[in-house]
Amino acid sequence: MMDSQLVMYEEDFKRVLAVIQRLVRDANAKGVFVVDKNGQLIAEAGEVRGIDTTSLASLTAGSIAATGGLAKLIGEEDFPTHFHQGVKDNLHITIVAKRMILVVIFDDRSSLGLVRLRVKKASGELGKIFEELQKKSEADQAGAPGSPFSEITDDDIDNLFSD
Amino acid sequence: MSFINYSSREINCKIVYYGPGLCGKTTNLQFIYNKTNPDLKGKMISLATETERTLFFDFLPLALGQIRGFKTRFHLYTVPGQVFYDASRKLILKGVDGVVFVADSQVERMEANLESMDNLRINLKEQGYELDKMPFVIQYNKRDLPNAAPLEELRRQLNTTGVPDFEACATDGGGVFETLKAVAKGVLSDLKRLSR
Incomplete structure (x- = not known):
């Protein structure tokens, strides 16, 4: 199969969680989610009570898949960043390490500029973690x-x- | 592509219901949703048109119980069956662990069934999967209709590789859970095989 199975161990999960908990604070965000491109929720941080996180994960993945399809139609590989503006809450969505999606929910306590800046740093850190995880998963599957x-x-x- | 989370001790798998337009994929999910204990299911999402035709997908998260201390969760998806939504169908097949093909038993839908089955093979291949090598079951839906083709005929035309198959009437639920159990078993057995 093209995609290898994703396995997340306790220590990796803690590293991911530490990055997104810090992102919640640094970006003044309401909540941060990491979702894989197939629609599985990987981790969450911040004020996530009352949010149906399973649906959020599935719909985010669907949205990224649809816009990825659009990108290819016009000759782009992907649209790595998305911003949805609401009346009170906004969504900032970025693709990390090609197979993960970082979702930030924020309101007027923060700003798009700040979220962008903090997401950039967090993306780099998450990217590294997921690349290592991928290698580990592949090694595990090798026997x-x-x-x-x-x-x-x-x-x-x-x-x-x-x- | 299943996801094993050691931290929350969960295993997540993705099952896709495929088949021609109006064959009953969404009806399968709706029946499962209505008959499942609220503790074991999440919200069902349907991205549909105003006339209730599936536009992008339906999604139903389902918890099945524990295996060796791991919670098993299945994410059920349907694809839009109408021919012109092919681009969307391809997207939904990404990362699939098991497939249910829902066939419409009506004689006049045989051509549409065959076309959809070919489309499934082609779209899976584009993603790097071989239908014959993955957990796959077939459901012959709408068995209650007077114009349903004989079972042997459907089998001969659609089930050429002898995968598990079931007769169903998704509106009253007959065969729906049998189909789901069979594909879920297939996915878990596959997981066991792959981890050896």
């Missing part, structure tokens, strides 16, 4: 043991559907 799924039995799978 290193440790996946909890190498041990599952047909019974384990059947039990999921027992009710």
Whole structure:
């Protein structure tokens, strides 16, 4: 398969979380999310209560996929940055390390300029983490043991559907 | 492409419902949504036109329970079936872990079924996937209609590789969960195979 499976370990998750928690503070943002291009939510920070994060992840990925398709139609590889302005809240969306999406929600306590500036720094850090993660995932798939799924039995799978 | 998160001990997989326009992909998801315990499902999202035709996708997140201490979550997507939405269909197939092909059993829709099945193979190939090598099940929907083609005929034309297949009537739910279980099992078995 073209895409390799993404595996996130505790220590990597903590590193990602540290970066986006700092981004919330530095950019005066309401919330920050990291979503993968297939629509899985990777991490979240800030005031995210009341937000349906699963839907947010899926719709962000859909939106990035659709605008990516548009970009290719006009000869661009991608549109790496998106900004959606609302009455109260705004969305700033950037593609990180080609397969991740960084979403920042902010209101008038912050500004587009500040968010842009802080996102740039955070993107670089996240990019590095995800590149390392990708390498680690590939190495694991090349045969290193440790996946909890190498041990599952047909019974384990059947039990999921027992009710 | 499944996502394993050791931190939250979760595994996420993506299943796509494919098939010709009006075959019942959205109806499958709606039935699953209506019959699932609220604790186990998220909100269902439908990006549809004003006439309720799928424009981009439907999305339903579903939790199935735990395997070896990992919560298993399935993200169910449908594609827009109408022929001219091909660009959108390709996007939704990105990162897919398992596919359900929903066929319309009506005799006059056989051509549309075959065309959609070819389209599925081509679009998967463009993303670097081989349909025959991935978890795949077929559902023959609308079995209750008087103009439904005989099962053997549908099988002969559509299920050329002998994958698991099910008769269904998605409006009253017959066969819907059987189909979902089969593809989910396929995805988990595949995960097991890949991690060996």
